[in-house]
Amino acid sequence: MSLAILSFFMLSLLAVVSKPNAGEAAGDNCPFTRHIMENIGGVLDYGSRVGKEQKVAMKMAVEDFARSSCSKQLVLQLEDSRGDSAKAASSTQIFVANNRPPYVITAAIELVSSKAKAIVGTMTAQETGSLSKIDRNIKDIPIVSLTSPAITPPSIAHQLPYFLQMSDHITLHIQCIAAIVGQFKWRKVTVIYESKNSFSAYSGILALLSDMLKAVNTDIEHHSTLPSMPFLSNPEVLIEQELINLRSRSNRVFIVILSSLEMAVLLFEKAKLLGMMERGYVWIVTDEIASLLDSVDSSVVKNMQGVIGFRTGFVHTSKPFKRFRSRFRSEYRSEYPEEEEYCNPSIFALRAYDATWAIAQAMKKSPGDISSEKLSKGILSSKFRGLSGVIRFKNNFLSQLPSFHIINVVGNSYREMAVWSPELGFLKNQEKDNGVNASSSLEDWGSIYWPGGKRNVPKGWVISETDKPLKIGIPASGAFHQFVRMCFDQANNRTCATGFSINVFEATVKRLPYNLHFVFVPFNGTYDEMVEQVYHKDLDAAVGDFSIEPGRFQFAEFSQPYIDSRLIMIVIGKSAKSKITWMLKTFTTRLWLLMAAMHMFIGCLVWIIERGNNNEFEGIGAMLWFSVTIIFYAQGQPLRNNLARVVVAPWLFAILVITATFTANLSSRMTVSRLEPSVLDIETLMKTNAPVGCNGNSFVVRYLTNVLHFKPENIRKFYSESDYLEAFETGDIKAAFLVEPHAKVFLGKYCEGYTRAEPTFQLGGFGFVFPKGSPLVLDMSEAILKVVESGEMQQLEEMLASSNCSSKALRDNTSLDLKPFAGLFILSGSSSAFGFLVAILRMGSNLQILSYIQTLLTKRRIWRWARIHLSRENSTVPKTNDHVQTSTSVELANFAH
Template sequence: MQFSLQSAVIFFEKAKQLGMMDKGYVWIVTDEIANLLDSVDTSVKYNMQGVIGIKIHFAETSFKQFKTRFRRMYGLRYPEEEEYSSPSIFALRAYDAIWATGRAIKILQQGNVTSKELSQKILSTAFQGLSGMIEFKNGMLSQPPTFQIINVIGRSYREVAFWSPRYGFSENLMKHTDMNAFAEVLGPIYWPGRLQITPKGWTPVDVDRPLKIGVPAMGAFTQFVKVRYDPDTNETDISGFSIDVFEAAVKHLPYQLPYEFVPFNGSYDKMVELVSNKSLDAAVGDIEVIADRYRYVEFTQPYISSGLEMVVTVKPEELKETEMLVWPFTREMWFLLFVTHLSVCLVACLMEIVHGRSLEDIGAFWFCVDVLLFAPREQFKNPWARLLLAPWLLAIVVVTATFTASLSSMMTISRVQPSVLDIETLKMTNATVGCNGNSFIVRYLINVLEFRPENIKSIASISDYPEAFERKDITAAFFVSPHAKVFLAKYCNAGFTKTGSVYKPSGFGFVFQKGSPLAIDISEAMLEATESGQVEKLEKQMLSSYNCSSPINSNNGSIGPGPFSGLFLIAGLACALAFLVTIVRLVREHWRNFLPGNVLEEVELQPNPVN
């Protein structure tokens, strides 16, 4: 839509009255308006402070003389419009057009000049006009215009940059013209409200009324939201992981978002309800995204994954002393050792027999087993048997050393197991469990996991859980996954562990009113913060304060065949190669015995039968 000068004057006057020329706003006008800024009154420019415009550039060397003459003559003829007496680029182009036409008529000097002849003469003219070089090619100006990027400041405007089809954006005027213009480095842009920092543009909220964002003041885990009131300064300090994530997301928004945190002393469900009835604009904290809340509020995308986990105390694992020797390796490892050792023994025995050594010389098959483990390699006559023995002896040394180290470690490190394995045991024994009474967990334990309400104890703080376990008030505790991670990190040496399944995976999100576009914008901004690694860094900072140097060993620590796969592979290949060579030799010897020459020689050597 084209805008006339009069419309633009009225538009910016109204915008200033509405406060839309203050901080946080951005205005950009095209050349239709910017080209006329030389012809408007100072009061119009005062209504356009901070506006960015695009106007056609023209040289001002000869323009100054023309401007003085133009204003004098225009003022004499139109005294009532003296405020618009400065010429714009349109006046300069009109002047150049009349000048080109006059030159063409003067050159032709004929009484009867046709319009075609006059047009051809004008198109063939070339001169330096007030608006630039006047020269035509294919019926159009051969030199495309150079545009100025201007910033309206004070009574006039300042040049910010230049743009041309050939060079693009530049701060150097010498690239765009043939004049010896001075290329100065231009300063920063002054936005509306004299703001020198680039505004974020349109905001969906009222700048004069910041968002009222509720935060849980009585959360059990202050690592996520911590509210502290300082009576000396009468100020409230709000911090925590959830607050840091929200502030990081706001920095990625394409507009400014004014807000203030409002501590709320109540349950999470009640705080979400206040967002729904518009008593609060939003809620930020460790708020679980669940289906029944989605019916009346909007959630952002979860900024951290979650789920319901069970934490219990640990007890020493009862192990029989008779089973001590099998602890270091898994069943798969023991089976692989037996099969590989048996294979090497069989192949070595077979190679010794093929080499000419009888079983009487070997002693027995199981003697070969002892030889493989304890006898020196020189007792083997077959070089292939020695080749087979080398990698397997190396594997035996490494496995033996690992077995010794693993067994020593298992005998000195405490091995534990969960005191309760699953929720079915809890319900069968009518055990009492603890959880955050202000969260959705109570409702989930009753409605979904079918715990009795009288068997659910409300725990107010993270530090109250160890005492409740110690006094036997609770047998297990239920946390959402982020809370469980913090609890186990803080009390990593106190004898707690996770057990059972993870129920209902979900996550923590921020709450907005139903239909609010901020939920989508914050979700997108949060994705950018997550992809940049900010959220992960904030989570690591939250957990790094708990230095857990000696975690409880809650598994058996048995070693499988994985670490020895290379040794077993080499030994197996050597065994297979030796077996293949032995089979080839047996086939060759067997085939040689059935050759005709050998058969005839055997017949001739036999004694004649006695008649």
């Protein structure tokens, strides 16, 4: 037992003695271990900021591995790609981590001619695939690409089984771009990219971006390709000329993707000089630029005021990162003293460190020489928390989904506005401890500083002075010229147009926040064909009496409807006299009943009032008689009570007015002829196979066939207003189907012979036609609402509805309701209520009404029945009056009899 304890103590002591100190090479602390030298190659761009950071970070990773490993030692061989990874220069730098005895350098020089175990750098999958065709051994070496974002076409992925990417896939970056554009609802964008790292070879990126933007109703209007900086002899002139070309276009939303920091610095410098960083412009940068804003000087940030973008998020507050940042600054200042002021590590430096560390750890797991296959599997099986986040691979990519921080460049730095996640979208913040996320709307982003200092979201486009006038198509052969009529302006020698739709369009254009240059182009064809011309960009828009209907949305977009519309059935009207039997239809049933009730009430009230002064008013018969005398103005008993006169006078006045109205309305019904539909409904037309007419240029033909199910052979197509009249007169059609604005014009002219029939069918109204994604749609819709709110639209509609038969307008022969006489009834009812209240108070005080009610109930035997019923319920009460008991018994017998 004591021997075991002693052995354990000796082993523990040996472990403590052999543990390396911080900053001390492993070779000095592992005297009994034989070091195995492993070569790691690196291909970096020494001329770029990213390449410089990656070079320093990889050296630091090799140093840290040397301190932790007693079995293997790494030799880092770096090559400068000079901006093109596929053409890496032959110059080689050798860095041995421990930098100790000379034999280590000798061993490293010998490894230069040998194959490296793994390669880390900015080689893309396309470039690696090309090199593998020259040297087949290249595809057998594990390659960890630091290119961000990761681009691996499916056609190449299977050819490189050991090709890994220490970055996020391009799809995630494009999704974030589309989310930002969709958040602000810009309809057109211009894409600017640097043709480097075989972007031009992978044209699918642009197509992928286009598809993602279409999902948020945005199109790529133009894309500009800039050659890679190392291959430009005079990049300033080329960039300036390209920006001048972009400035002449209408679109003002620019997305800079897959660009080096050096290209972006020059691009924004020229953009500011050309006035393209002023109000109305929008600039969006992606991760490869936004993640390096901590590494640029103030002059660069000054040129980028108002730019928005996104950068890959990582934990800035962890202790490992803080220790790394402190060491990185020291190493970077030592390596590049001219840039010592701006030496904060970016996400690209962190990933270079993590990639080197992942390779080193995979080598460490193998005690001897490791094969490429085992090394690749070891790297793929890596699972650790690195400086850039959780390092874990899936399908040769990082499996951990990133979170992109949305930034806005303002002042001397930038402000983080929101976080975007591929799973959750925009987030206001992220609680990394418990994973709680707060959803973010555009309002939560706070005030955004746009180029030029404007706080409101830019529209993203303008009408440029160099743009050609918009070609606005108008129907040259519309059936109703009140909406669009062609004319020719001889003074200016150009085509002009008038009509309701044209007037609305011109009123709307005046309310746009910019001048819209356009010319009217007559179009001879159907309305659907004109919509297709807008779809094919032969026309920039179309204006006229275009109905908004679902079949046209696959070709174009429509503005807000400027007039509502329904489908109306017009038929010949037949004259008909009012059929009056009892003349009761003159008033509504409610009015008749109310008058009868008022008669009865006032008669009862007058009878009650007069009873005290005139004994001739006896019983219900007298009450009814008096009510009748009021109705027929008879000379009944004279009213002796002033209160009765107060009650009767307002009612007599109401009767006089109602009688006069009754006479007038009855005369109208008996003498004025009305138009009734000759065909009552659609079912009648379909059962009799009656022919119907419609506008042959409109969608109504399709609506009658597909929706209302008319037989095509029963549909007649007409192309002018007069065609309908001739067809009705000759009996060629029994009904015509017109949209409501057209129907109003037709009936306004021919109201004597035609009328509408039921039912009607709701449609989408009239609107202006624009190409899909046109930014004019929202602006014109907003302007239409302003025309409506100003009242100008109503004035234009009144001009449209003017007719030739306004003097012969048909009367409304509906029955009169209570509403016209409400005041009279209120007056008479108030006086009657007042009289009733006074009569009750008078009669109640004299107990006259109580005695009368008792007498009336006794005559009807109700009083006796009530007394008998009460006596039964109160049989337990002692009777003190024998006479009352006897009387009750007699009354009960008489009642039973």
